[in-house]
Amino acid sequence: MDDYLSIAIPKGTLYKDTIRVLREAGLNVDELETDSRKLFFVNEEDRVKYIICRPTDIPTFVEYGAADLGFVGKDTIVEQNKDVYELLDLKYGACRFVVAVPEKTAQDGQWEQMTHARVATKFPRVAQNYFAAEGKQMEIIKLHGNIELAPLVGLSEMIVDIVSTGRTLRENNLVAVAEIFKSTARLIANRVSHRLKNNRINPLIGQLKEVVGKLND
Ligand SMILES: Nc1ncnc2c1ncn2[C@@H]1O[C@H](COP(=O)(O)OP(=O)(O)OP(=O)(O)O)[C@@H](O)[C@H]1O
Numbered sequence: 001m002d003d004y005l006s007i008a009i010p011k012g013t014l015y016k017d018t019i020r021v022l023r024e025a026g027l028n029v030d031e032l033e034t035d036s037r038k039l040f041f042v043n044e045e046d047r048v049k050y051i052i053c054r055p056t057d058i059p060t061f062v063e064y065g066a067a068d069l070g071f072v073g074k075d076t077i078v079e080q081n082k083d084v085y086e087l088l089d090l091k092y093g094a095c096r097f098v099v100a101v102p103e104k105t106a107q108d109g110q111w112e113q114m115t116h117a118r119v120a121t122k123f124p125r126v127a128q129n130y131f132a133a134e135g136k137q138m139e140i141i142k143l144h145g146n147i148e149l150a151p152l153v154g155l156s157e158m159i160v161d162i163v164s165t166g167r168t169l170r171e172n173n174l175v176a177v178a179e180i181f182k183s184t185a186r187l188i189a190n191r192v193s194h195r196l197k198n199n200r201i202n203p204l205i206g207q208l209k210e211v212v213g214k215l216n217d
């Protein structure tokens with residue numbers, strides 16, 4: 001194990017806020033702000049390696065130790081249930097897991113009687129656990145995106161998905177009928193790195209805590 005700290009950064013929705021908190025925590029992230037297609041950067045001065053990943057792959061990189069640390073949504077952590085250590089709630093990337101149904105189904109209360117409906121989702125474990133706890137045996141249909149499409153075209157009766165502003169649901173005539181849990185971005189660590197690189201990781205956690213505290217004042 002070398003003395004570099006490797007950090008997995010999610011592309012997409014969480015990218016900008018992640019870069020921002022790292023910069024404010026004192027790291028030089030200039031290279032990550034260029035319009036580049038490079039997926040791996042090394043900053044020799046900070047002795048940090050940056051790995052640019054798909055958000056859903058972050059827990060895998062961290063679990064295997066390809067990255068010591070990762071930034072990822074709580075939704076993804078819960079869904080994947082990997083053997084990683086959750087260190088910090090970063091507060092940004094706020095969204096909610098909901099069950100949503102077509103407006104009409106919500107209005108006539110039909111969805112509450114449904115015990116064997118089809119549920120489209122990107123998060124089968126979350127959906128399965130939720131409905132099991134409700135005593136409902138739904139058929140979970142795994143999709144990889146644009147989940148809101150499923151009820152519109154008859155693929156499913158309902159969906160389990162994350163909602164932030166609610167715009168996507170509204171524009172597709174869907175209504176949230178139950179909240180499963182709230183999610184924000186988290187800092188996760190590989191279990192071995194967390195022990196062996198604590199001299200690098202602990203100061204960064206301290207800095208990040210301060211940054212997150214300030215951003216939420
Ligand atoms: N609309 C949103 N508002 C706030 N946070 C969101 C929103 N959508 C997603 N997130 C958060 O950002 C994380 C990454 O979402 P993003 O849409 O960038 O990637 P993805 O398409 O889900 O991942 P992948 O490309 O690996 O399938 C989510 O897991 C969630 O925590």
Ligand SMILES: O=P(O)(O)OC[C@H]1O[C@H](OP(=O)(O)OP(=O)(O)O)[C@H](O)[C@@H]1O
Pocket residue numbers: 122144145146147148161162163164165166167168169
């Ligand atoms: O409430 P809103 O602010 O409209 O945001 C919610 C949307 O954001 C996420 O989609 P994402 O952009 O991750 O795309 P995806 O459908 O491919 O997962 C989520 O799956 C919703 O579709």
